[in-house]
Amino acid sequence: MLDLSQGNLINLIITWMALAIAIFFRYVLMAGVFYYLFYVRFAGRYHSQKVNLRPAKSKQVRMEVRYSFIASLLFAVMGTLAIYFWQRGGTLIYTDLSGWKAWWLLPSLFLVLMIHETYYYWLHRWMHRPGVYRLVHRTHHESLTTTAWTSFSFHPVESVLQALPVFILIFIMPLHPFTLIALFLIMSVTSVVNHLNVEIYPSGTHRHWLGKWWIGATHHALHHSRFHFNYGLYFTFWDHWMKTESPEFEALFEEKTKS
Numbered sequence: 719m720l721d722l723s724q725g726n727l728i729n730l731i732i733t734w735m736a737l738a739i740a741i742f743f744r745y746v747l748m749a750g751v752f753y754y755l756f757y758v759r760f761a762g763r764y765h766s767q768k769v770n771l772r773p774a775k776s777k778q779v780r781m782e783v784r785y786s787f788i789a790s791l792l793f794a795v796m797g798t799l800a801i802y803f804w805q806r807g808g809t810l811i812y813t814d815l816s817g818w819k820a821w822w823l824l825p826s827l828f829l830v831l832m833i834h835e836t837y838y839y840w841l842h843r844w845m846h847r848p849g850v851y852r853l854v855h856r857t858h859h860e861s862l863t864t865t866a867w868t869s870f871s872f873h874p875v876e877s878v879l880q881a882l883p884v885f886i887l888i889f890i891m892p893l894h895p896f897t898l899i900a901l902f903l904i905m906s907v908t909s910v911v912n913h914l915n916v917e918i919y920p921s922g923t924h925r926h927w928l929g930k931w932w933i934g935a936t937h938h939a940l941h942h943s944r945f946h947f948n949y950g951l952y953f954t955f956w957d958h959w960m961k962t963e964s965p966e967f968e969a970l971f972e973e974k975t976k977s
């Protein structure tokens with residue numbers, strides 16, 4: 719249980735604030751760098767790869783940054799609790815890299831990505847049920863045409879639901895901080911890439927034996943514009959298996975990458 723004595727509470731609050739600042743700064747940095755590269759510096763070069771041609775709504779970015787800030791505060795709560803339990807030996811997080819603990823780094827990352835994908839796919843489908851959608855998921859879909867800034871823009875309830883699986887995993891699966899950092903990095907970069915509304919992967923990726931399992935901007939833009947297709951997070955396999963991949967995807971990907 720939580721020890722909320724005065725000294726400890728102050729430590730928890732300081733950790734929470736530091737984490738919130740770091741998480742929000744990471745969002746601004748990632749989204750800012752991608753925005754600068756694809757919408758300012760090389761805007762002309764990538765113009766034909768823009769997926770949804772309808773301009774983003776006015777004031778949309780301001781709303782996205784606001785929700786992303788709230789999401790940062792909530793992710794920081796989960797992070798603070800994770801650190802708290804880790805310091806007290808309550809988690810399976812390990813720091814030494816002797817024996818099996820070194821070679822487990824990569825398979826554990828792969829496994830966490832698969833678990834996260836599966837959890838998110840089914841959570842996402844549940845969030846599209848009409849009642850749940852209105853309460854929890856509509857916020858994210860306010861961005862019909864997505865931007866780099868959409869990548870962390872979720873309703874507070876959705877933010878907690880998104881952070882939950884990794885929080886639970888640290889109690890049931892041995893994970894090294896390197897694995898968690900790699901996971902957060904993949905999470906941050908793919909979310910910005912998938913919401914960028916500019917297809918950055920090369921032509922033929924959608925047919926490549928490995929590339930076809932990987933989600934990009936065209937795939938996720940179709941989710942935001944069509945709603946009932948393409949529910950995946952990092953990978954396309956659940957959409958393949960459950961036949962929820964948009965029938966427009968292949969043609970649109972080819973059109974956006976033909977130059």
Ligand SMILES: [Zn+2]
Binds near residue numbers: 859
């Ligand atoms: Zn959705």
Ligand SMILES: [Zn+2]
Binds near residue numbers: 858913938942
């Ligand atoms: Zn999205």
